Amino acid sequence: MENMNIDFTKMNGLIPAIVQDAVTGKVLMQGFMNEEALAKTQETGMVTFFSRSKDRLWTKGETSGNFMELVSIAVDCDGDSILVKANPKGPVCHTGADTCFAEINSSKTGFIDQLREIIKDRKNNPYDKSYTASLFAKGINKIAQKVGEEAVEIVIEAKDNNKELFLGEAADLLFHYLVLLEAKGYELDEVMEVLIERHKK
Ligand SMILES: [Zn+2]
Numbered sequence: 001m002e003n004m005n006i007d008f009t010k011m012n013g014l015i016p017a018i019v020q021d022a023v024t025g026k027v028l029m030q031g032f033m034n035e036e037a038l039a040k041t042q043e044t045g046m047v048t049f050f051s052r053s054k055d056r057l058w059t060k061g062e063t064s065g066n067f068m069e070l071v072s073i074a075v076d077c078d079g080d081s082i083l084v085k086a087n088p089k090g091p092v093c094h095t096g097a098d099t100c101f102a103e104i105n106s107s108k109t110g111f112i113d114q115l116r117e118i119i120k121d122r123k124n125n126p127y128d129k130s131y132t133a134s135l136f137a138k139g140i141n142k143i144a145q146k147v148g149e150e151a152v153e154i155v156i157e158a159k160d161n162n163k164e165l166f167l168g169e170a171a172d173l174l175f176h177y178l179v180l181l182e183a184k185g186y187e188l189d190e191v192m193e194v195l196i197e198r199h200k201k
Helices: 035-044 111-124 131-138 140-158 163-184 188-200
Strands: 015-021 027-033 048-051 056-059 068-075 082-088
Touching: 027 035, 027 048, 027 082, 035 048, 035 056, 035 068, 111 131, 111 163, 131 140, 131 163, 140 163, 163 188
Parallel strands: 015 082
Antiparallel strands: 015 027, 048 056, 068 082
């Protein structure tokens, strides 16, 4: 994240930092960072702002315990604002709301995007102990076969009434399905496009 080419001069040393939940994609809050706050955020992994009212660095959660753990930082096209992706440890707003925009922040489906990034990374940077990397090493046929096996397993659990086992198989199937898509070189969005097209009719 070094050398991000951020222009701190436009607002007297401050830049707006928009914080987004790394899993749900919800916008959590907006604050200001100076260079020191940005450096501290990167060093500690906890999102830290420059508080204009306190006139000092302020690590979100320092009093409430509801820290926001840093996932990534991206700079906008003009280099004068940043997008911070983070995992909040609790409600973000001082009012007790999930976000400072009073939105509910509970959906976990956005984790699929994070999972896809991890799967992509295991394909491109394989290492010995990674199960996912071992699947890619075995090739398409083996991965497709795994999807088939997991599909059979969820069918078996569907006939039973064990929530834990059923959800476990549902997760296995989804995971191996995503691995198969990656192995074939397709994006989940391309599947979504097929579904969206179908619903236009
Ligand atoms: Zn707030």
